[in-house]
Amino acid sequence: MRLFKSAEEIEDLRKSCQITAWAHTAAMKAVQPGMNEFEMEALVDYEIRKKGCRRLGYxxxxxxxxxxxxxxxxxxxxTLHDGELLLIDAGGEYQYFSADITRTFPIGRKFSMAQAKLYDLVLKAQLEAIAITRPGTTLPEIHQRACETLVDGLLSLGLLKGTAKEILKSNGHQRLYPHNTSHWLGMDVHDVGLYRIQSEPRPLEPGMVLTIEPGLYTQPNDSEVPAEFRNIGIRIEDDILVTKTGCEVLTRDAPKTRAEIETLRS
Ligand SMILES: [Mn+2]
Known part of the structure; x- marks a missing residue:
């Protein structure tokens, strides 16, 4: 019952997603170097609650x-520093239905060159994963598409070595992308519902809602990563409703292109 959302439930989710998208947009406008993370946490909390969400989903x-x-x-x-990125993963709950959005943006005015390259790669992986989301697609296929795009990009940026095929087979990219791409979303942020039926990945059907949230995370001491790319964490997460013919991004009001974000930061 919870895996397939009714028309009324979709309206509640639409509302929590819209309110949460506005809160992330407000955060993008408000952040300043020298602020503390808890100030931004309070701001997102306030923005979510003042539009009618009674609590956060997580x-x-x-x-x-x-x-x-x-x-x-x-x-x-x-403390938040100029030249670094801020990652916010937060979602409001409206009528018991939770949104789950992540956005990553500069604390200063612009992305650095290295940050921009990794950001554009994560966004490309996310957009390509969303593009194949429709009835019949499975979550492992969505994850695979995101991983393939990330691996191709990481190879050309010099963060991985070898061939895409070998890396994907041996999960060599897990060092930089250590989590899955999707989970069900609804009354719980990781909502109930089987991911497999008789050990086979469950094909998507209209009325299901999932997240698509690829990311890249580089560690300070990773000698295989060129120095300018180290110490960066980026994730871009949207909430997706499967429709009869494809999908609808319920969280589309939260800006995610670099141009949109840098305009808000200027
Ligand atoms: Mn999530």
Whole structure:
């Protein structure tokens, strides 16, 4: 019952996604070097609640700079520095339905060259994964598409060595992309519902809602990563409704191209 959303449930999710998208946009406008992560956490919380969400769907991740390379960072109490990125993973809950959005943007005015290259790659992987999301597609196929795009890009940027085929087979990219691309979304942020039926990946059907959230995370001491690319954590996450003919990005109001983000930061 919870895996397939009714028309009324989709309207509630649409609302939580829209409110959460506005809150992320407000955060992009508001951040300034010298602020603390908890100030940004409070701002997102306020923006979500003031539009009618009664609570958050989960504890927010507000991670500046190297903190974003720690996947489940929850301390949210560090100072934000110019030249670094801020990753916010936060979602409001409206009528018990939770959104789940991640955006990553500069604390200063612009992405550095290295940050921009990794950001554009994550966005490309996300857009390509969204493009194949329709009835019949499976979550492993979506993950595979995201991984293929990331690996191709990481090879050309010099963060991985070898051939794409070998890397994908041996999961050599897991060092930089250590999590999955999707989960079900609804009353719980990781909603209930089987991912496999008789051990086979379950094909998507209209009315299902999932996240698509590729990312890249480079560690400070990773000698295989060129120095300018180290200590960067980027994730871009949207909430996707499967429709009869394709999909609808419920969180489309949250800006995610570099041009849109840098306009908000200027
Ligand atoms: Mn998520």
């Amino acid at each position: 504890e927010s991740i507000v991670a500046g700079g190297k903190n974003a390379t720690c996947l489940h960072y929850r301390s949210n109490n560090d």
